Amino acid sequence: xxxxxxxVGAGQAATQAATxxxxxxxxxxxxxxxxxxxxxxxxxxxxxxxxxGAMGLDRVILKPLEAWAEDKVEVHLDAEVTSLNRESKSxxxxxxxxxxYDALILATGSRVRALxxxxxxxxxxxxxxxxxxxxxxxxxxxxxxxxxVIGGGYxxxxxxxxxRKAGLDVTILEAAPRVLARVAPxxxxxxxxxxxxxxxxxxxxxxxxxxxxxxxxxSGVALADGRTISADLVLVGIGIxxxxxxxxxxxxxxxxxxxxDLDARTSxxxxxxIGDCASRPLVHYGQRRGRLESVHNALEQAKLAAAAILGQPxxxxxxxxxxxxxxxxxLQIAGLSTGxxxxxxxxxxxxxxxxxxxxxxDNRLLAVDAINAPPEFIVGKQVIAxxxxxxxxxxxxxxxxxxxxxxxx
Amino acid sequence: MAKVTYIEHSxxxxxxxxxxxxxxxxGAVKNRVPGIDADCGGACACATCHVFVDAAWIEKTGxxxxxxxxxxxxxxxxTPLSRLSCQISMTPDxxxxxxxxxxxxx
Numbered sequence: 001x002x003x004x005x006x007x008v009g010a011g012q013a014a015t016q017a018a019t020x021x022x023x024x025x026x027x028x029x030x031x032x033x034x035x036x037x038x039x040x041x042x043x044x045x046x047x048x049x050x051x052x053g054a055m056g057l058d059r060v061i062l063k064p065l066e067a068w069a070e071d072k073v074e075v076h077l078d079a080e081v082t083s084l085n086r087e088s089k090s091x092x093x094x095x096x097x098x099x100x101y102d103a104l105i106l107a108t109g110s111r112v113r114a115l116x117x118x119x120x121x122x123x124x125x126x127x128x129x130x131x132x133x134x135x136x137x138x139x140x141x142x143x144x145x146x147x148x149v150i151g152g153g154y155x156x157x158x159x160x161x162x163x164r165k166a167g168l169d170v171t172i173l174e175a176a177p178r179v180l181a182r183v184a185p186x187x188x189x190x191x192x193x194x195x196x197x198x199x200x201x202x203x204x205x206x207x208x209x210x211x212x213x214x215x216x217x218x219s220g221v222a223l224a225d226g227r228t229i230s231a232d233l234v235l236v237g238i239g240i241x242x243x244x245x246x247x248x249x250x251x252x253x254x255x256x257x258x259x260x261d262l263d264a265r266t267s268x269x270x271x272x273x274i275g276d277c278a279s280r281p282l283v284h285y286g287q288r289r290g291r292l293e294s295v296h297n298a299l300e301q302a303k304l305a306a307a308a309i310l311g312q313p314x315x316x317x318x319x320x321x322x323x324x325x326x327x328x329x330x331l332q333i334a335g336l337s338t339g340x341x342x343x344x345x346x347x348x349x350x351x352x353x354x355x356x357x358x359x360x361x362d363n364r365l366l367a368v369d370a371i372n373a374p375p376e377f378i379v380g381k382q383v384i385a386x387x388x389x390x391x392x393x394x395x396x397x398x399x400x401x402x403x404x405x406x407x408x409x
Numbered sequence: 410m411a412k413v414t415y416i417e418h419s420x421x422x423x424x425x426x427x428x429x430x431x432x433x434x435x436g437a438v439k440n441r442v443p444g445i446d447a448d449c450g451g452a453c454a455c456a457t458c459h460v461f462v463d464a465a466w467i468e469k470t471g472x473x474x475x476x477x478x479x480x481x482x483x484x485x486x487x488t489p490l491s492r493l494s495c496q497i498s499m500t501p502d503x504x505x506x507x508x509x510x511x512x513x514x515x
Contacts, residue, residue, distance in 0.1 A: 023443065042450045059431060067441055296455075299448055318515070323454040330476060332454055374479040378456070 009107030010034025013275030016302035119212030143167035152179030155237035263308035335367030444510035
């Protein structure tokens, strides 16, 4: 019987793993090694309600330390793990202290991709990953200031929405021809571009940043085409890098993320990897594997790992899902659209309530992007998970309800 | 603080003091009440915090918003007493509220 389980990390995945292990009946030693000096907290609000001030720190914290103590989880908040020794089955903190394990869960998360241009280290240039980042950015987000957002992905768009509402002057710079180019179809990109422009945001696409300008702090962002956009502060949101080094240095398979099997187990049977740091088989998408940067993925892999460690049946995998809040718009995405050959729009984008369904050549549903459209999202998510087929014409027909559509797939 | 009684599907009761201004979902999650998953953390994005509000209290919780209503429409075993607990903010008026939890959220 296992008596020592160590979890490296203290984010959403780590929290769920600890919770699921205890709920599943594990009563041995359970150690959580975080390095942010705070109890585990949620990241999604950092670019939304926490940044706007609508949600305070106490509400972002997932569970207070007393609740961890009641669950008999030994929580370390300043534990930077510097090495993993698979032979002795131990991890070591920077201060030299060692934790032995029977099973190890790596929930090391990810870090922001740094802007690779001159001036990126100037004061006033922000990233957004941690509460500390959000506090630093929030302090500088004052009415009338000029914010330049580098990167038109979810983080950039969500911060732009909060900043606009707070009365800042906002410009988004995107290298691709449209925002959300990597994650959404053109109709969704167009929708969000219009939404932000209508709110007063300037969006420049197809632009390359060549330097951040300023003496002791940022004063502008220089573009490769010679223009300079004046700025009082800059937010960089150009993606994340999985924290896979600890695993890689210990000899675990980890190219883009720590590779796991269906049980979230790595190439070492005593070690699991979950959340942003892991590359998992995408069960609903043939033989593909990949990293999924989402809360749902963190929670699901945590449950898979806990079940595998406890020898319990594997939970059923849902379709991957994501969400984003901007202004009064809720975007809910289920599935992965890679490989889709056709997309069907249901509803009217000008009404701010519609969905885009992505189908393969056999009309199998691969993904749905739903704007203020929960029925489309929920039914779509269920149909994706059972690999159901949908007739495009029927899908586009608003006189047929999503319940009826779901029942026929 | 205002009191919330959570009754698990098994019948186990938990009486919790929940800060006014926070939600019934948060009161459950932070106090280890099993049966409310709240995968999205309260963003009204996932419908995994479904509860049945005691009939005596349902009026006081107000009407669900349109997003909540359409999410709830797809929850398992939904009734006129169904709410998403992340969308009920505690007020002094709700002191003593009773909510029952469904068998499963997924």
